[in-house]
Amino acid sequence: MGQLSDHLEAHLRDWGIQRFTTDDAYFQWQRQMLSGDDIAKLHAHVERKRQGTSMEEMAFYDLSADPRILPVLYSQRFDYYCTVGALVAASLADAARILDFGCGPGILTTFYARRYPRALVTGVDRSSASIAEGRRRAEALHVKNVQFECADLDRGHCKDTYDCIVATHALLQSEQDSGLPSRNWKTFERAQDLPRQSAFEQRTGLGLRLDRLVAALTPGGRLIVFEKTRQLARRIPLQRALAARGLCLWEPPSPVRYSLVEEVCDDGPFFDLRRTPGLDIVWNEQPEPDDGRPFDRTSLRSDASGTDVPLYENHWPSAQLAWEQLNDKTVLREDTAEESDGRQLHVELGTAEGLRYLYCANTFDQRQLVLVEPARAALLHTYYQEIIQGSA
Numbered sequence: 001m002g003q004l005s006d007h008l009e010a011h012l013r014d015w016g017i018q019r020f021t022t023d024d025a026y027f028q029w030q031r032q033m034l035s036g037d038d039i040a041k042l043h044a045h046v047e048r049k050r051q052g053t054s055m056e057e058m059a060f061y062d063l064s065a066d067p068r069i070l071p072v073l074y075s076q077r078f079d080y081y082c083t084v085g086a087l088v089a090a091s092l093a094d095a096a097r098i099l100d101f102g103c104g105p106g107i108l109t110t111f112y113a114r115r116y117p118r119a120l121v122t123g124v125d126r127s128s129a130s131i132a133e134g135r136r137r138a139e140a141l142h143v144k145n146v147q148f149e150c151a152d153l154d155r156g157h158c159k160d161t162y163d164c165i166v167a168t169h170a171l172l173q174s175e176q177d178s179g180l181p182s183r184n185w186k187t188f189e190r191a192q193d194l195p196r197q198s199a200f201e202q203r204t205g206l207g208l209r210l211d212r213l214v215a216a217l218t219p220g221g222r223l224i225v226f227e228k229t230r231q232l233a234r235r236i237p238l239q240r241a242l243a244a245r246g247l248c249l250w251e252p253p254s255p256v257r258y259s260l261v262e263e264v265c266d267d268g269p270f271f272d273l274r275r276t277p278g279l280d281i282v283w284n285e286q287p288e289p290d291d292g293r294p295f296d297r298t299s300l301r302s303d304a305s306g307t308d309v310p311l312y313e314n315h316w317p318s319a320q321l322a323w324e325q326l327n328d329k330t331v332l333r334e335d336t337a338e339e340s341d342g343r344q345l346h347v348e349l350g351t352a353e354g355l356r357y358l359y360c361a362n363t364f365d366q367r368q369l370v371l372v373e374p375a376r377a378a379l380l381h382t383y384y385q386e387i388i389q390g391s392a
Helices: 002-014 023-033 036-049 054-064 070-090 107-115 128-140 194-204 206-215 232-244 319-324 374-391
Strands: 097-101 120-125 146-150 162-168 217-226 254-260 263-274 312-314 330-338 344-352 355-362 367-372
Touching (some): 023 070, 054 070, 054 128, 070 217, 107 120, 162 206, 194 232, 312 319
Parallel strands (some): 097 120, 097 162
Antiparallel strands (some): 254 263, 344 355
């Protein structure tokens, strides 16, 4: 994939998008490229976009397509484009008609077209400013096999059919939606709850968008999906929505990690799907492998002299297994809050292995295990109260 990556990086430079490895360097360049008023306006739109209304999102994306702002804003996503763009491009070799749904200003759309000049690539987005910029850039880059359409899939069907449809960060943009809760705080398993699944698809817009994209696939067509679904509570309803529409895994989903300058992002798996019955790759509804570490009494931190440094701390799903494997466990105090919608939060204090522990779990797959020496038990008691009060 070396040559592909080199071509992609060169393409991003053609767009004026640069790679930065430190936040200081990026923000210094941002101040050189944009005025104080520009930056203040951009920040205000970012905050309003987080409110999640369609109108505020549209205003943000229209602003981000401004030729002065675009390279500055999207340079933060240089590694995202390199990582995800390379994965998508490597999967397009046999496609003659490609749809890039939610294409934005067409940064990757134009790359796919340049990479596969014999294919016809269509970029669709609901931001008219983004579409106008995509057309302008395609002409400037002399890319002839790409076209851009301003359309909102929430309001109408696709006009044509496609061998391959790409949807990256476009199907499930409701980042504030936690998803579907597990059966209880002790497990990651979820019931086959059709009413809750339908409610999730409706409130996030996922169901309608998927229905219309699947209808635009040719027989045997492919759908490439990458969304912000690292959390199992969001990944499972996405997977169930895909499977319910006859989409099968062509190969095992691959976890994706990229950087936003200094911040590391694990958005979720990369799905390559086919409308081909009989594929035998099963959907995985368990947490992905994480960066947590198993509890090992012989490898506890020996440098925990600071009052806020625990002997052991795990904030990953693997914390559950570590908690289950603690020896000589005695619960000193525990609370479980349960709400009518199935949300549960469990937090407990106890002793184990001659130490004090705090364990926290909820039905949206968050797990946390912390261990300290008995002499510092007050630290966990304080933390316990903060969690209980925060959930009230």
